[in-house]
Amino acid sequence: MKFKTLSLVALLLILSNLSAQHKGTVTFKNGDVKEGIVENKGSKILFTAEGSETAKIAHEEIEHIKTGDIEYFRTSAKSKKLEEYQVMVYGSTMLLAKNIQTNYGSIQTDYDTYSVQSGNLTASQTKQVSRRVVRGPSTRGTIIKYFIKKPGSDLEQVYRLVVGDVDWIGYKKKIKKQLGDCKALIDKMNKGDFKDGEYGKGAELAAIVLYYNQKCSK
Template sequence: MNFKMLSFAVFFIFISNVFAQNKGVVTFKNGDIKEGLIENKGSKILFTEIEASQPEKIDHEDIEHIKTGDIEYFRSSPNSKKLEEFQVIISGETMLVARNIQTNYGSMKVENETSYAQSGKLTASQSTQVSRRVVRGPTSRGTIIKYFIKKPGANNIEQVYRLIVGDVDWIGYKKKVKKQLGDCKSLIQKMNDGDFKDDEYGKGAELAAIVLYYNENCSN
Protein backbone atom coordinates (compact mmCIF):
# COMPACT_ATOMS: atom_id res chain seq x y z
CA MET A 1 0.00 0.00 0.00
CA ASN A 2 1.09 3.62 -0.55
CA PHE A 3 0.50 5.66 2.58
CA LYS A 4 2.38 8.81 1.52
CA MET A 5 -0.84 10.81 1.15
CA LEU A 6 -1.64 10.02 4.79
CA SER A 7 1.63 11.34 6.08
CA PHE A 8 0.79 15.01 5.70
CA ALA A 9 -2.36 14.58 7.76
CA VAL A 10 -0.36 12.64 10.31
CA PHE A 11 2.48 15.12 10.67
CA PHE A 12 0.70 18.48 10.50
CA ILE A 13 -1.57 18.13 13.51
CA PHE A 14 -2.81 21.44 14.83
CA ILE A 15 -5.38 20.88 17.58
CA SER A 16 -6.87 23.88 19.37
CA ASN A 17 -8.34 23.62 22.84
CA VAL A 18 -11.27 25.73 21.68
CA PHE A 19 -13.12 25.46 18.42
CA ALA A 20 -15.56 28.29 17.71
CA GLN A 21 -18.93 27.85 16.07
CA ASN A 22 -18.23 24.65 14.17
CA LYS A 23 -20.99 22.44 12.89
CA GLY A 24 -21.00 19.06 14.53
CA VAL A 25 -22.91 16.26 16.18
CA VAL A 26 -23.38 15.81 19.92
CA THR A 27 -24.28 12.40 21.35
CA PHE A 28 -25.78 12.72 24.81
CA LYS A 29 -25.55 10.13 27.59
CA ASN A 30 -29.32 9.64 27.45
CA GLY A 31 -29.00 8.48 23.83
CA ASP A 32 -30.15 11.69 22.13
CA ILE A 33 -28.16 12.76 19.07
CA LYS A 34 -28.33 16.40 17.97
CA GLU A 35 -26.67 18.37 15.18
CA GLY A 36 -25.85 22.04 15.50
CA LEU A 37 -23.19 24.65 16.18
CA ILE A 38 -20.70 23.74 18.89
CA GLU A 39 -18.19 25.79 20.85
CA ASN A 40 -16.07 24.13 23.51
CA LYS A 41 -15.66 25.95 26.83
CA GLY A 42 -13.41 23.80 29.01
CA SER A 43 -15.72 21.41 30.86
CA LYS A 44 -18.83 22.72 29.06
CA ILE A 45 -19.97 23.41 25.52
CA LEU A 46 -22.16 26.09 23.99
CA PHE A 47 -24.59 24.26 21.72
CA THR A 48 -26.96 25.88 19.24
CA GLU A 49 -29.31 23.38 17.60
CA ILE A 50 -30.83 26.04 15.33
CA GLU A 51 -28.48 28.78 14.16
CA ALA A 52 -30.86 31.59 15.09
CA SER A 53 -31.65 30.28 18.57
CA GLN A 54 -30.00 31.09 21.90
CA PRO A 55 -26.95 28.88 22.69
CA GLU A 56 -27.40 26.31 25.46
CA LYS A 57 -24.62 25.66 27.96
CA ILE A 58 -24.16 21.90 28.51
CA ASP A 59 -21.78 20.13 30.90
CA HIS A 60 -19.37 17.54 29.54
CA GLU A 61 -20.79 15.15 32.15
CA ASP A 62 -24.05 15.00 30.18
CA ILE A 63 -22.32 14.24 26.86
CA GLU A 64 -20.99 10.94 25.54
CA HIS A 65 -19.28 12.13 22.36
CA ILE A 66 -18.76 15.17 20.13
CA LYS A 67 -17.76 15.12 16.47
CA THR A 68 -16.96 18.17 14.36
CA GLY A 69 -15.00 17.63 11.16
CA ASP A 70 -11.95 15.47 11.90
CA ILE A 71 -11.95 16.56 15.56
CA GLU A 72 -13.69 14.31 18.07
CA TYR A 73 -14.22 14.59 21.81
CA PHE A 74 -14.46 11.55 24.06
CA ARG A 75 -13.21 10.34 27.43
CA SER A 76 -9.79 8.78 27.76
CA SER A 77 -11.08 6.66 30.66
CA PRO A 78 -14.53 5.75 32.06
CA ASN A 79 -13.99 7.78 35.25
CA SER A 80 -13.14 11.00 33.46
CA LYS A 81 -15.79 13.71 33.72
CA LYS A 82 -14.24 15.87 31.03
CA LEU A 83 -14.21 15.13 27.32
CA GLU A 84 -10.80 15.42 25.71
CA GLU A 85 -10.12 16.68 22.20
CA PHE A 86 -8.46 14.40 19.64
CA GLN A 87 -7.72 14.69 15.95
CA VAL A 88 -8.72 11.58 14.04
CA ILE A 89 -5.85 10.38 11.84
CA ILE A 90 -7.36 7.02 10.83
CA SER A 91 -11.10 6.47 11.25
CA GLY A 92 -12.86 3.15 11.29
CA GLU A 93 -13.77 0.51 13.83
CA THR A 94 -10.31 0.95 15.35
CA MET A 95 -9.08 4.54 15.33
CA LEU A 96 -5.71 6.27 15.41
CA VAL A 97 -6.13 9.64 17.11
CA ALA A 98 -3.73 12.30 18.32
CA ARG A 99 -3.47 15.20 20.74
CA ASN A 100 -1.29 18.27 20.37
CA ILE A 101 0.09 19.58 23.68
CA GLN A 102 2.04 22.81 24.17
CA THR A 103 4.79 22.40 26.73
CA ASN A 104 8.18 23.61 27.89
CA TYR A 105 9.61 20.16 27.21
CA GLY A 106 10.80 20.85 23.69
CA SER A 107 13.71 23.17 24.49
CA MET A 108 15.57 20.99 26.98
CA LYS A 109 19.30 20.72 26.21
CA VAL A 110 21.80 18.21 27.53
CA GLU A 111 25.37 19.50 27.72
CA ASN A 112 28.68 18.29 29.12
CA GLU A 113 30.02 20.63 31.79
CA THR A 114 33.63 20.49 32.95
CA SER A 115 34.67 21.67 36.42
CA TYR A 116 37.61 21.19 38.79
CA ALA A 117 37.31 19.62 42.23
CA GLN A 118 39.75 19.40 45.15
CA SER A 119 39.72 16.50 47.58
CA GLY A 120 41.94 15.26 50.39
CA LYS A 121 45.37 16.85 50.38
CA LEU A 122 45.22 18.10 46.76
CA THR A 123 46.19 21.73 46.25
CA ALA A 124 44.47 24.05 43.79
CA SER A 125 47.12 23.24 41.16
CA GLN A 126 46.51 19.52 41.71
CA SER A 127 42.71 19.66 41.45
CA THR A 128 40.90 16.93 39.53
CA GLN A 129 38.94 17.63 36.34
CA VAL A 130 35.33 16.45 36.54
CA SER A 131 32.90 16.18 33.60
CA ARG A 132 29.17 15.71 34.08
CA ARG A 133 26.00 15.87 31.98
CA VAL A 134 23.76 18.85 32.69
CA VAL A 135 20.19 19.43 31.50
CA ARG A 136 19.62 23.10 30.70
CA GLY A 137 16.37 24.91 29.95
CA PRO A 138 13.63 25.11 29.10
CA THR A 139 13.76 28.61 27.65
CA SER A 140 10.80 28.44 25.27
CA ARG A 141 7.71 26.38 24.63
CA GLY A 142 7.62 23.27 22.48
CA THR A 143 5.05 20.83 21.11
CA ILE A 144 4.36 17.20 21.95
CA ILE A 145 2.10 15.11 19.73
CA LYS A 146 0.67 12.06 21.47
CA TYR A 147 -0.79 9.21 19.42
CA PHE A 148 -3.49 6.89 20.75
CA ILE A 149 -5.26 3.76 19.54
CA LYS A 150 -8.99 3.64 20.28
CA LYS A 151 -10.56 0.21 19.93
CA PRO A 152 -14.33 -0.37 19.94
CA GLY A 153 -15.69 -1.32 23.33
CA ALA A 154 -12.43 -0.58 25.14
CA ASN A 155 -12.68 1.36 28.40
CA ASN A 156 -9.46 3.27 27.86
CA ILE A 157 -7.68 5.00 25.01
CA GLU A 158 -4.11 3.71 24.95
CA GLN A 159 -1.19 6.00 24.17
CA VAL A 160 1.21 4.21 21.84
CA TYR A 161 3.66 6.90 20.75
CA ARG A 162 4.87 10.36 21.70
CA LEU A 163 6.65 12.76 19.33
CA ILE A 164 8.49 15.78 20.70
CA VAL A 165 8.54 18.21 17.79
CA GLY A 166 11.97 19.72 17.17
CA ASP A 167 13.63 17.50 19.75
CA VAL A 168 13.71 13.70 20.01
CA ASP A 169 11.37 10.80 19.36
CA TRP A 170 10.23 8.49 22.12
CA ILE A 171 10.91 5.05 20.68
CA GLY A 172 9.66 1.62 21.68
CA TYR A 173 6.15 2.02 20.28
CA LYS A 174 5.97 -1.47 18.75
CA LYS A 175 5.43 -3.21 22.07
CA LYS A 176 2.47 -0.93 22.86
CA VAL A 177 0.96 -1.36 19.39
CA LYS A 178 1.32 -5.15 19.55
CA LYS A 179 -0.47 -5.14 22.91
CA GLN A 180 -3.44 -3.37 21.31
CA LEU A 181 -3.51 -5.03 17.89
CA GLY A 182 -1.80 -8.36 18.64
CA ASP A 183 -4.89 -10.37 17.68
CA CYS A 184 -3.95 -9.79 14.04
CA LYS A 185 -1.09 -12.20 13.34
CA SER A 186 -0.47 -11.03 9.78
CA LEU A 187 -0.10 -7.44 11.02
CA ILE A 188 2.45 -8.44 13.65
CA GLN A 189 4.42 -10.40 11.05
CA LYS A 190 4.49 -7.37 8.74
CA MET A 191 5.61 -5.13 11.60
CA ASN A 192 8.42 -7.58 12.44
CA ASP A 193 9.44 -7.59 8.76
CA GLY A 194 9.57 -3.78 8.69
CA ASP A 195 6.84 -3.47 6.04
CA PHE A 196 5.34 -0.31 7.55
CA LYS A 197 8.59 1.51 8.21
CA ASP A 198 8.61 5.07 6.84
CA ASP A 199 12.01 6.77 7.02
CA GLU A 200 10.75 9.87 5.22
CA TYR A 201 7.73 10.76 7.35
CA GLY A 202 8.46 8.91 10.56
CA LYS A 203 6.49 7.00 13.16
CA GLY A 204 3.23 8.90 12.68
CA ALA A 205 2.95 7.64 9.11
CA GLU A 206 3.94 4.14 10.24
CA LEU A 207 1.18 4.12 12.84
CA ALA A 208 -1.35 5.33 10.27
CA ALA A 209 -0.39 2.50 7.92
CA ILE A 210 -0.56 -0.06 10.73
CA VAL A 211 -4.04 0.95 11.93
CA LEU A 212 -5.33 1.21 8.36
CA TYR A 213 -4.08 -2.31 7.62
CA TYR A 214 -5.68 -3.59 10.82
CA ASN A 215 -9.06 -2.12 9.89
CA GLU A 216 -8.92 -3.46 6.35
CA ASN A 217 -7.65 -6.95 7.15
CA CYS A 218 -8.24 -7.83 10.80
CA SER A 219 -11.36 -6.10 12.12
CA ASN A 220 -14.39 -8.31 12.75
Protein backbone atom coordinates in the same frame (compact mmCIF):
# COMPACT_ATOMS: atom_id res chain seq x y z
CA MET B 1 5.66 -2.08 0.71
CA LYS B 2 5.30 1.61 1.61
CA PHE B 3 2.06 3.07 2.92
CA LYS B 4 1.91 6.75 1.96
CA THR B 5 -0.86 7.98 4.22
CA LEU B 6 -0.26 11.35 5.82
CA SER B 7 2.23 14.08 4.97
CA LEU B 8 4.73 15.33 7.53
CA VAL B 9 2.76 18.56 7.75
CA ALA B 10 -0.25 16.62 9.07
CA LEU B 11 1.91 15.11 11.79
CA LEU B 12 2.91 18.60 12.97
CA LEU B 13 -0.69 19.80 13.03
CA ILE B 14 -1.88 21.48 16.24
CA LEU B 15 -5.54 21.41 17.16
CA SER B 16 -7.60 24.56 16.73
CA ASN B 17 -8.23 26.80 19.71
CA LEU B 18 -10.48 25.00 22.21
CA SER B 19 -12.85 27.96 22.45
CA ALA B 20 -13.47 28.16 18.67
CA GLN B 21 -16.98 27.60 17.34
CA HIS B 22 -17.58 24.68 14.98
CA LYS B 23 -20.60 23.08 13.37
CA GLY B 24 -20.88 19.58 14.75
CA THR B 25 -22.91 16.70 16.10
CA VAL B 26 -23.47 16.12 19.82
CA THR B 27 -24.52 12.70 21.10
CA PHE B 28 -26.06 12.91 24.56
CA LYS B 29 -25.94 10.18 27.19
CA ASN B 30 -29.74 9.80 26.99
CA GLY B 31 -29.37 8.77 23.33
CA ASP B 32 -30.39 12.08 21.71
CA VAL B 33 -28.29 13.22 18.74
CA LYS B 34 -28.39 16.89 17.76
CA GLU B 35 -26.58 19.03 15.20
CA GLY B 36 -25.61 22.63 15.81
CA ILE B 37 -22.80 25.02 16.68
CA VAL B 38 -20.42 23.75 19.35
CA GLU B 39 -18.06 25.87 21.44
CA ASN B 40 -15.99 24.04 24.02
CA LYS B 41 -15.57 25.73 27.40
CA GLY B 42 -13.42 23.41 29.48
CA SER B 43 -15.79 21.04 31.27
CA LYS B 44 -18.87 22.49 29.49
CA ILE B 45 -19.93 23.36 25.94
CA LEU B 46 -22.04 26.13 24.51
CA PHE B 47 -24.43 24.43 22.08
CA THR B 48 -26.76 26.17 19.63
CA ALA B 49 -29.14 23.90 17.72
CA GLU B 50 -31.01 25.29 14.72
CA GLY B 51 -33.99 27.34 15.88
CA SER B 52 -32.95 27.13 19.54
CA GLU B 53 -31.22 29.40 22.02
CA THR B 54 -27.64 28.71 23.08
CA ALA B 55 -27.47 26.28 26.00
CA LYS B 56 -24.58 25.60 28.39
CA ILE B 57 -24.20 21.82 28.78
CA ALA B 58 -21.83 19.95 31.11
CA HIS B 59 -19.59 17.25 29.68
CA GLU B 60 -21.18 14.74 32.07
CA GLU B 61 -24.39 14.91 29.98
CA ILE B 62 -22.60 14.19 26.70
CA GLU B 63 -21.34 10.92 25.26
CA HIS B 64 -19.51 12.20 22.18
CA ILE B 65 -18.88 15.30 20.07
CA LYS B 66 -17.81 15.38 16.42
CA THR B 67 -16.80 18.51 14.51
CA GLY B 68 -15.14 17.65 11.18
CA ASP B 69 -12.07 15.50 11.85
CA ILE B 70 -11.98 16.69 15.47
CA GLU B 71 -13.77 14.44 17.94
CA TYR B 72 -14.15 14.41 21.71
CA PHE B 73 -13.65 11.24 23.75
CA ARG B 74 -13.14 10.30 27.39
CA THR B 75 -9.74 8.88 28.18
CA SER B 76 -11.54 6.27 30.32
CA ALA B 77 -15.10 5.33 31.24
CA LYS B 78 -14.62 6.97 34.66
CA SER B 79 -13.57 10.34 33.24
CA LYS B 80 -16.16 13.14 33.43
CA LYS B 81 -14.40 15.44 30.96
CA LEU B 82 -14.28 14.97 27.19
CA GLU B 83 -10.89 15.54 25.57
CA GLU B 84 -10.30 16.87 22.06
CA TYR B 85 -8.46 14.68 19.52
CA GLN B 86 -7.80 14.76 15.80
CA VAL B 87 -8.82 11.55 14.05
CA MET B 88 -5.92 10.42 11.86
CA VAL B 89 -7.49 7.08 10.83
CA TYR B 90 -11.21 6.26 10.88
CA GLY B 91 -12.64 2.76 11.20
CA SER B 92 -13.72 0.32 13.88
CA THR B 93 -10.28 0.94 15.37
CA MET B 94 -9.15 4.57 15.26
CA LEU B 95 -5.82 6.36 15.43
CA LEU B 96 -6.10 9.64 17.32
CA ALA B 97 -3.61 12.48 17.82
CA LYS B 98 -3.48 14.97 20.65
CA ASN B 99 -1.15 17.90 20.13
CA ILE B 100 0.31 19.96 22.96
CA GLN B 101 2.09 23.31 22.82
CA THR B 102 4.97 23.62 25.27
CA ASN B 103 5.90 26.94 26.83
CA TYR B 104 8.87 27.82 24.65
CA GLY B 105 7.53 31.23 23.62
CA SER B 106 4.92 32.90 21.44
CA ILE B 107 2.57 30.91 19.18
CA GLN B 108 2.40 31.39 15.43
CA THR B 109 -0.66 30.62 13.28
CA ASP B 110 -0.91 29.85 9.56
CA TYR B 111 -2.61 27.42 7.16
CA ASP B 112 -1.26 24.25 5.59
CA THR B 113 -2.56 21.86 2.96
CA TYR B 114 -1.92 18.15 3.37
CA SER B 115 -3.16 14.75 2.22
CA VAL B 116 -5.47 12.54 4.26
CA GLN B 117 -6.15 8.95 3.24
CA SER B 118 -9.82 8.12 2.85
CA GLY B 119 -9.77 4.53 4.06
CA ASN B 120 -7.94 2.47 1.43
CA LEU B 121 -4.20 2.10 1.17
CA THR B 122 -3.64 3.60 -2.29
CA ALA B 123 -2.19 7.10 -2.60
CA SER B 124 -4.73 7.92 -5.34
CA GLN B 125 -7.52 7.82 -2.79
CA THR B 126 -6.18 10.61 -0.62
CA LYS B 127 -7.85 14.01 -0.40
CA GLN B 128 -6.36 17.47 0.07
CA VAL B 129 -7.35 19.25 3.27
CA SER B 130 -6.49 22.78 4.35
CA ARG B 131 -6.76 23.66 8.02
CA ARG B 132 -5.48 26.02 10.68
CA VAL B 133 -2.08 25.13 12.12
CA VAL B 134 -0.70 26.56 15.36
CA ARG B 135 3.02 26.29 15.97
CA GLY B 136 5.46 27.36 18.63
CA PRO B 137 8.46 29.59 17.87
CA SER B 138 10.68 26.56 17.19
CA THR B 139 10.35 22.89 16.37
CA ARG B 140 10.77 22.11 20.06
CA GLY B 141 7.40 23.71 20.79
CA THR B 142 5.23 20.72 19.88
CA ILE B 143 4.51 17.38 21.52
CA ILE B 144 2.26 14.95 19.62
CA LYS B 145 0.68 12.02 21.44
CA TYR B 146 -0.86 9.16 19.46
CA PHE B 147 -3.66 6.94 20.78
CA ILE B 148 -5.48 3.84 19.59
CA LYS B 149 -9.20 3.57 20.30
CA LYS B 150 -10.85 0.18 19.91
CA PRO B 151 -14.63 -0.35 20.24
CA GLY B 152 -15.71 -0.49 23.88
CA SER B 153 -12.18 0.16 25.19
CA ASP B 154 -10.40 3.09 26.83
CA LEU B 155 -7.93 5.12 24.80
CA GLU B 156 -4.39 3.73 24.89
CA GLN B 157 -1.40 5.96 24.21
CA VAL B 158 1.01 4.16 21.87
CA TYR B 159 3.52 6.85 20.92
CA ARG B 160 4.79 10.26 21.97
CA LEU B 161 6.77 12.50 19.64
CA VAL B 162 8.68 15.54 20.84
CA VAL B 163 9.22 17.51 17.65
CA GLY B 164 12.85 18.56 17.28
CA ASP B 165 13.95 16.21 20.05
CA VAL B 166 14.38 12.46 20.59
CA ASP B 167 11.41 10.27 19.73
CA TRP B 168 9.84 8.22 22.50
CA ILE B 169 10.92 4.63 21.97
CA GLY B 170 8.89 1.48 22.62
CA TYR B 171 5.74 1.91 20.55
CA LYS B 172 5.93 -1.60 19.04
CA LYS B 173 5.29 -3.23 22.41
CA LYS B 174 2.23 -1.03 22.95
CA ILE B 175 0.93 -1.62 19.40
CA LYS B 176 1.30 -5.38 19.85
CA LYS B 177 -0.62 -5.18 23.13
CA GLN B 178 -3.53 -3.40 21.40
CA LEU B 179 -3.51 -5.06 17.97
CA GLY B 180 -1.72 -8.34 18.71
CA ASP B 181 -4.79 -10.39 17.76
CA CYS B 182 -3.79 -9.82 14.12
CA LYS B 183 -0.85 -12.16 13.43
CA ALA B 184 -0.43 -10.93 9.84
CA LEU B 185 -0.02 -7.36 11.09
CA ILE B 186 2.59 -8.31 13.68
CA ASP B 187 4.52 -10.33 11.10
CA LYS B 188 4.61 -7.32 8.76
CA MET B 189 5.70 -5.03 11.60
CA ASN B 190 8.53 -7.37 12.51
CA LYS B 191 9.69 -7.34 8.88
CA GLY B 192 9.67 -3.51 8.86
CA ASP B 193 7.08 -3.36 6.05
CA PHE B 194 5.33 -0.25 7.42
CA LYS B 195 8.41 1.93 7.82
CA ASP B 196 8.57 5.00 5.60
CA GLY B 197 11.36 7.43 6.38
CA GLU B 198 9.88 10.05 4.07
CA TYR B 199 6.69 10.50 6.07
CA GLY B 200 7.76 9.69 9.62
CA LYS B 201 6.38 7.78 12.58
CA GLY B 202 2.85 9.19 12.44
CA ALA B 203 2.36 7.87 8.92
CA GLU B 204 3.77 4.51 9.99
CA LEU B 205 1.23 4.29 12.82
CA ALA B 206 -1.57 5.30 10.43
CA ALA B 207 -0.58 2.56 7.98
CA ILE B 208 -0.58 -0.01 10.79
CA VAL B 209 -4.09 0.93 11.96
CA LEU B 210 -5.40 1.07 8.37
CA TYR B 211 -4.05 -2.43 7.73
CA TYR B 212 -5.59 -3.72 10.95
CA ASN B 213 -9.02 -2.30 10.04
CA GLN B 214 -8.94 -3.70 6.50
CA LYS B 215 -7.42 -7.12 7.13
CA CYS B 216 -8.05 -8.04 10.77
CA SER B 217 -10.88 -6.02 12.27
CA LYS B 218 -13.86 -8.17 13.25
